[in-house]
Amino acid sequence: MTEETANMLDKTFDPAGIEAKWYGHWEANNLFRPERPDAAPFTIVNPPPNVTGSLHIGHALDNTLQDIVIRYERLRGKDALWVVGTDHAGIATQMVVERQMEARQDKRTNYTREGFIEKVWEWKAESGGTITGQLRRLGCSMDWSREQFTMDPHFTKAVVKVFVDLYNQGLIYRDKRLVNWDPKLKTAISDLEVETREVQGNFWRFRYPLADGVRLADGSDHIVVATTRPETMLADMAVAVHPEDERYASVVGKEVILPITGRRIKIVPDEHADPALGTGAVKITPGHDFNDFEVGKRAGIAANQMLNMLDADAHVVQVADGLIPDEFIGMERFDARKAVVARLKATPHGEGSLLVPHVTKNKEGEEVEHDAEPRTIQTPYGDRGGVVIEPWLTDQWYVNAAVLAQKPIEAVRSGAIEIVPKTWEKTFFNWMENIQPWCVSRQLWWGHRIPAWYGFNKDESGVPVAWRPGSDSPNPSVNDVQVPFVAETFEEAQVLARKYYDGIQSDAQFEAVPDASAGGLSLVGGFVPLWRDSDVLDTWFSSALWPFATLGWPDEDAPLLKKHYPNDLLVSGFDILFFWDARMAMQGIHFMKEVPWKKLYLHGLVRAADGAKMSKSKGNVVDPLGLIDQYGADALRFFMAAMESQGRDVKMDEKRVEGYRNFATKLWNAARFCQSNGIVASTSVTAPAATSAVNKWIIGEVVETVTALDKAMAELRFDAAAGTIYQFVWNSFCDWYIELIKGSFDEETKAVAGWVLDQILVMLHPFMPFVTEELWSKLGARKHELIVAAWPAPDAQVDAEAKREVEWLIALIGNLRGAKVELGLAPGSRLTAYLPDPSEATRGIITRNPVAIDRLARLDAIHFAPAPAGAAMQVGAGDANIVVPLEGLIDVGAEKARLAKALAASEKERDSLDKRLSNPAFVEKAKPEAIDKARADHAHHSAEATRLAAALARLG
Template sequence: MTEIEKIYNPQAMEQRWYRHWEAKAYFAPSGTGAPYSIMLPPPNVTGSLHMGHGFGFTLIDVLIRYHRMCGMNTLWQTGTDHAGIATQMVVERKLNLEGKTRHDLGRDAFVEKIWEWKNESGGNISRQLRRLGASMDWSRERFTMDEGLSHAVREVFIRLYEEGLIYRGKRLVNWDPVLLTAISDLEVVNQEEDGSLWHIRYPLVDAKEYLVVATTRPETLLGDVAVAVHPDDERYRHFIGRQVHLPLADKTIPVIADTYVDPLFGTGCVKITPAHDFNDHAVGARHHLEPVNIFTPTAHMNENVPDIYQGLDRFKAREQIVRDLETQGLLEKIEKHKLKVPRGDRSNAVIEPYLTYQWYVKSKVLAEPAIRAVENGDVKFVPENWNKTYYQWMHNIEDWCISRQLWWGHRIPVWYDEDGEAYVGHDEGDARKRNNLEADIPLRQDEDVLDTWFSAALWPFSSLGWPAQTNDLKTFFPTNVLVTGFDIIFFWVARMIMMSLKFTGQVPFREVYITGLIRDSEGHKMSKSKGNVLDPIDLIDGISLDELVNKRTYGLMQPAMAQKIEKATRKEFPDGIPGHGTDALRFTFCSVASYTREIRFDTNRLGGYRNFCNKLWNASRYVMMNTEGQDTGLGGAPMTLSLPDRWIISRLQHVIRDAHEQMKQYRFDLYAQTLYDFTWNEFCDWYLELSKPILTSSGSTPDMLRGTRHTLANVLESILRLLHPITPFITEEIWQRLKHLTGRQGETIMLETYPQYHHSLLDEEAAKQIEWLKSVIIAIRTIRSEMNIAPGKLLRVLLRKGSQTDRVNYDGHRHLLFTLAKIERCDWIPDHEAPPQSATAFVGELEIFIPMAGFINKEEEAARLNREIARLEKDLSLIQNKLQNPQFVDKAPAEVVTKERSRQNEIEIALKKLRGQLEQVMAF
């Protein structure tokens, strides 16, 4: 046994314990008990641990550790996502620094370079997850480009294609003209920016009149195929069906009527450009108008515009078009206008709606069973209100664009012959075999890769070995719960449900716990551009102010923001960020994990939970100093449990019961608060203090000493097991030093049994007596504090009136009361006898007086009494208002009304006593 150190130092223990756990394979499924499994939402292989990861992954680890301790066969399946765009960008930038591009290498060599980078540098987030204490089974770590997962991806594509649920079509997509690929809605960031609204004249063909169209994108007018007005707009009804000249182009276009037009926006006339606007595309389809694409993939003007604009960048073309409109008298006016500009989250380029050939999944067919799965309760959202979001998206689902114009990713498993006929297969040989193609028929593979969300949709079952029917798949699928944010309910959650039902016939998980999104302390989204990002590792290890400033300002897209960010950072963290340790960070994450949509993360809370860990450490030192080498009842010797022993054991049962219920409901915040309150307030602040008089009294028998030592060690050991899912490191460190005092023989706390509730250990009578004792002690301590009486000064106390219970409790627990309240002498005085000049407190009917002779401060005592009188008068006023309200008296339950009337009577009695005491003080 090693003596526990005086100072709690998390950095000295955390990484050491994690290496030990991993080396011992404690994270692997036990092979016994009911299965419990969670899939890690696979972070990008390029990524670093951010606050959203730290938050969500901590909650998963709490669930995993809890269920592991509950005896379940627990698997946390881990892995990383190949992150098509992000990874390709990382390696391309490295090549650019060498003066090369991917095209210099060619596709195969470039992909080899990415694999090299992945093997050398792609494990950063895995290392950070270990720092977070994530107890995932690393021996099963998967990567979405592993051969097994790649096989599953191809198998799904082939099956869907052969069923006619995957097709290639020309449709409008979000196009990144820098990355030269389609991207998903989730990868588009809509930023409010300053812009303009150009009012352009479209001359009528058959009259010397014109319609004025307001647009934020004048360069797209060369792709216009119509001008639309609302059919009920009286201003324009007579123009419907007529033709207008398209400005700067030698063509005419019709005026059409469509309810899409908002008569109140701009001029009430809208230019329709189906090839470059999603809403316009829908209007064009309704009116059978042929889209005209005017952009190249790099967003330069193409051959479908007049010669003078061809080859111009879209924004250079805008400048030229505006000048030409003005020259020709077709520009009516320009207004300043705030607008949402769609930008790619990776490139920051303005995204273009762009008409291209892409691969699509027919989603409505897959969505129907996925909707039913939630409707009939096969999948449950927690909180339940997220059902509505899920249904809204699923009932309005569009076909899913699954192709990306990248080199890194799962390449589309389609080959074409010289006539453009498509054939699917796992490889070229398989495609030939499936379609009986001769070896001399030339084939070329599709150049595109699959959207990373496609492989992510298969993650719950592909990571377990599907399409092979592995033991892991049979044991751990469906998984128990998915923990994720609400922002990807559609992009990921829904697609996993669709794909799992389609290919396994089962839902991928039984519950979906939706977390809020972590914001900064002001409620703002954390982002590099705002300079408010926090790195969880910095909160664990600490970071100097200069290092933090450098981290927040390095590589900004807008360098002008650096000065503003530096100033804000120096103001918020003048001394940098101190290291708090992983356990304190995990506790903080749990404490804020409520059902709310957005969660503000205040670093000041970290200090509070660091203090909690320190409090637990010091309490453990006290317990071990008073039990080490002593008889704690392990040998079966008789023991007597004192009132404090019986009380803390009883309270422990309530906490255990509440902890299990809160975990069942995913109320991590209540779970954390319950354990915090019990550990800090009841065990450390009260029980340890109550144990001291027993351990130091000459009147304590060996049985009593044995009972208290037994309780100290065993309740602390139970607390450690209760806390372990939240704070794994400190609990393991203390438990290893304590376990021999409680008879525990296990190798690690993480494989011990989670405390179980025992109704037989409840002791409500002990609870009542301790509450009485605490109330009297608090009343005396309050007077001592408010009257500035030295903490160590022994007091003379007088008691008056009170009930028979008060006298029984006083007689039974006199020694505890005297010790904790630091009483020198206590006397009961007759009910009719006036006490000497005293500070006064009341506990129910019991009156407590502390004579002030020798150290009373008349003004301070009067002020204290006036504060107490004001507080009670306010409470009384609230109660009287309730009781004077007929609606409350008539509609509230009878017991509630009775309780309010009883409380009113108690306050009136107390006020009378306090006012009398105030008169006495003032007369002193």
């Protein structure tokens, strides 16, 4: 497509055909990253979508914004690299494959770990590229030639190295702590994968008898505790009361006898207990509640002493002290809840039972007892498993995030990382300064397996516990302390193990075994057993390396790494600020000694039209692919940009999407008009010479538009950038310039019009790449495609005189047309105007533009004389107040009455809404959508009142 003759544009704009044609052409010709070895780099990485995913409306927003930036920088001549890839999505992918197996009456456990992973790779090869095809439909100009996957060998190498290095630096360790446990998936999950739902539950109150005859100050022989999870009392280890709560001061340090188990537990002072909440006494189950875990630690209970009463399926198991009665063992947790309540209700205590009833009154005023008080409870659910999450005490791998967080905090404070909008900095600092250890292990088969091997602890002779070469029955306990050997390979782990076991012979053999139980059997044969950790790493751990591992690290001499790290910008939803963005900052600074990106842009969520969060259960989810099918990708992209205002969510509005399709159609028709009048592609980057005011004016408008666009893009004001180009194309070019030059297509005008249309296509291209590329190709012979064209450099100035002249004409024509509409005059009706004593500048404008005034303003003449007596309207233009006689055209009295009545109605509505919006009670209590509607109505009636008042003023 280098020197071919321009083809006439079709009468109808058809987005679908254009999009399919041009995307394939761009990708096939490597135009997303043209060879620019000497150009300045500009780099962004996409938040890698799950390999299982499909394009949702949030992806559409996130990737549209990135594509606008990368296309803009490419047009500015940068070596623009947009790194693309997908995330292996450990839990989601394993679930997808297991569901497919279930449909075939198959299951994961029918295979070895390696066999199952082969099934996952087969699934990826067949079905794992859905979202990448959908990103192409959106128009994303990513460097697909270097598409990444977090399970690729080069990426896996980086992940393993990071884990081993952090471990050797003391920043990764193994610890026993509470995690969010999904009993269905049988794995720990991150906070991001937990969704809180409001569930109708109960609040039970129980009596815990005081031990050794101790009584409270009021004489009670028990403490009443309240809970929403009665089953956990089987593993209670303390009762907490506030240190300043006088009701319990005499029993702090004493014990209660726990019902059912008979366990004696202490009453401990802790500020976690709120004297004003419930009874002020709180049961503490440190092995099954995050708050209780911290209380337990403060009370001196070590994590390895905390009781764990549930297995991975959330069924009751015996605890270390063996005090849970056999009848509860094996019960599912919610069945155990019912059984515990029933047992306590049946156990007498004083005049009642250990269950304290909840008392209400019926309609007759009589007291009625209930087992529990109904409560709406915020309950955690796994977003994929769909079951209630259980806080569960397990051994997991943790990153010392508090240490790694220090450098990113400093980077944001110093400005090395700029967060946009700046308002997010406070949230960032608050989270990072209070960051908790990061659990990075997951109990899955699919993912990066943790590079750690275990062996039995050594005894005093430096050999594995009870290991004796040639012994027939060493019989080690699999519960013996195990020591980890963290290394990138099994061979390296053996070296570490040989060094650790300093009592074994130099020729002792190591054996890789499946687990500790198999390790015990290995000892019989005289081998030193090592078994690999069965867990995999949290997906966020690997994706935290995205800005540098995708560029070739750990090869520090990789050309891409040298040129494109640090990245220039990261565009991300605010909802993954901590789960991904902050962790990239931690890992990037730690391993690269430099920030991963210079600027972090956080956008909002795309919400339903009423402002509600989209969800499948509400039925308000919008499919971006459906919008592309209906209106085209360009229209959806422009909507996303125009609605993206820093710090605010985007409200979905299909009418606006349709409106931007109409915008593309308007440009298409304007280009067709130009083409049909001999206006073709420009051969100049700089502005052509111009002598007429209208041509000078439109060149100046291009200059101002480019300046405003550059400013908006530098500030990442996508809404301002979209609004700038929209106003220029629709108003300045289509509505006014084309109207003003009709019938005057001299060579100068053709040259200017062709140049301006080219500038429009280049400036609009980042927002609407498909329609602009098509128009670029059809308007004349080109040396290159629009995607790799040059950003506008007009090398021209705004001509103030020409600007004043054309804006005067636009004001006259626009105000006169508006006045006709207000007064009910036909748009084509011809009028005569009068302007006594015009300024010299105004007189000159009128004198130089009789054709435009006659054709567009529909004025026979503007007489420089006083208007004749009688009814008239006044129309402003610049410093002129032009009088247009209305005698015989309308009933002025009736029109004044109509306008006055309409004005009074609008003012009444405006003032009423103003009063409502000024009322704090309304603003605080009303639903957000009601407030938004009131504000919109207020703006409408305010504008209408202003318009009607102006119309009345025109009539004199």
